[in-house]
Amino acid sequence: MRASGLLAVGSDTVMGTAERRRAPGADEARVTPQRFAEASDRDIPAGEAGSYRPLWVEEPARRRRLPDPVRTAAVRAVLLIALTLLQAMVAFLCTMAGSWLAFPMVISSVVSTIAATWGALDVWVTRQVWSQRHGVVSMPSSTARALRRERRRSRRQARAAERAQERIRRRGGAGQLSHP
Known part of the structure; x- marks a missing residue:
């Protein structure tokens, strides 16, 4: 039974922790602290000393801590x-x-x-x-990445053509179909 923010457990009314709630469509990773009545030691009478009940359940941080x-x-x-x-x-x-x-x-x-x-x-x-x-991860736009890729490709082709011409010159013109 739940009344005005208090949980009734047996005959004793105690302050409860936040219930486990999920918004419709929310992912399963977001979980708030468990309901007091769901604790593993609920079969222990409220008057018994020495029972451990966690006050909250740790959740992973949503954002990183500031430097x-x-x-x-x-x-x-x-x-x-x-x-x-x-x-x-x-x-x-x-x-x-x-x-x-x-x-x-x-x-x-x-x-x-x-x-x-x-x-x-x-x-x-x-x-x-x-x-x-301390190095922020740089993520260039896909357009910039494509332009860089195209420039690299054209430089590679230019170097390959230059190497081919150098090979032809070293052979003394052998392999050419016609002489200039």
């Missing part, structure tokens, strides 16, 4: 932006209250805004630099 330098820059940027928003709010409240602190807070908010913008740009630049240094 360390990029993550560091992102954390720095988030902290700077949070500080800027806090300063802007204090400056606004001081202005509304008519406090002497309003002017210094507005000035510090402007400086902090510049620092936060720098922090956001730093994340972008760090990500670009990391990608260049």
